[in-house]
Amino acid sequence: MQRHLISAADLSRDDAVLILDTAEEMARVADRPIKKLPTLRGRTVVNLFFEDSTRTRISFEAAEKRLSADVINFTAKGSSLSKGESLKDTAQTLEAMGVDAVVIRHGASGAPYRLATSGWIDAAVVNAGDGTHQHPTQALLDAFTMRRRLVGRDAGLGRDLDGRHITLVGDILHSRVARSNVDLLHTLGAEVTLVAPPTLLPVGVETWPCEVSYDLDATLPKSDAVMLLRVQRERMNAAFFPTEREYARRYGLDGERMARMPDHAIVMHPGPMVRGMEITAEVADSGRCTAVEQVTNGVSIRMAVLYLLLGGNETALTHARTTEEK
């Protein structure tokens, strides 16, 4: 395992399975009377959020607190960041305070990579979403949810998603969740199909390790999981489709379409959901929609990632007992 988590593409199959297995044990902490582990006691984690986020930040914060880390929240609004401070100066400020890990969300793709590789800071860097690039912990929690639902909680331990058909529908162009998911699911052996209007597919998508289709109805019957992505209006500066109604009619998941999916298949959504657009209320409230479960799993996955990045010491120090051997 590396020291940073920047991209889902950096994870090997074994790393990814280790994170999922660790998360499975972390999930059990939530069933205890005292939902806390002492593992990261005395470690300081900064949540550095340059972009608005509620669920990701809260999820990371919950994970950090369950592992007993000291948490500092740093949001762009009302801080030195809004006064024009550069990423470098912010990083050096944090370094001077002696933080052990930085969880960063940034509007610019590549900001976490820059932070991790620039030498500005010694801390471990966890990417919590950068621009339209990557959101690795989201991909991990999605894979975790799929493995639990499609393979089984205990049966899934040590296993990947070999041969499962996963369909991602919606705004692929602006979605870091889609990029991370394609990378990770491919690593885990799943077969991914992207379904979107041609205008919402990025240039170069044909080089991604996945299939591309414009026809949702043809893809549904062979999908084990269908993940719906929100149409990100805030990142849209041009007209990508004629009307929202037309989008909903062709790419939205309603009850009738859901009935065409195999019985075991699940509906996933990374949130926030726009009901009536990519998903109808009927589907969102059905037992096959795992949106709420994904939030719960997010905490377990982030605990696993933080533990695996910060829980030990890579420079294997010599234990005191060796002195007696000489």
Next chain:
Amino acid sequence: MDTHHRQGDQARPEDPRSEARPVLEGPDIARVLTRIAHEIVERAKGADDVVLLGIPTRGVFLARRLAAKLEEITERAIPVGSLDITMYRDDLRLQPPRALARTEIPGDGIDGRLVVLVDDVLFSGRTIRAALDGLNDIGRPRAVQLAVLVDRGHRELPIRADYVGKNLPTSLRETVKVLLAEEDGRDTVLLGAKRATPGAHP
């Protein structure tokens, strides 16, 4: 169980100079466990409220075997579970992160019960300290006792076992390795010599 011997064993499974000799064989282990089961029943006056918690990996198998023997003696189901201590270790920062094992607390919990921790080797006592910390977060037992298959000495903390399978005086140059059928295919306890590589991790 203890980090030191386990790590050493994993680092070099077969070293010609450290020819390990068995100190307990399969039938010995079975007899020892039967004796411990009887001792638990005797000390706990019937073992009504006993909960066995094994410490992964091999402690869990020992706990299950003990539970089976206790059930034979008392003709009652004995709750048995596992307690992973990884997150409570005091040497977490000294090594790369370890994979987690399963913590499985029996349905009725441990509040007000007599918890018997079960492990394979008692060495520095640090594992048991971590287990006691872990128990704290799970509930409040009436009492906590400790059963180990082998006590090899060299305690670094004021911790002792209530039930000991075999006291095995060792030097720090030696390794004690417990093999159990569930994990290793055979039952035996091996005493070997540690290869003296100065500076290497023990």
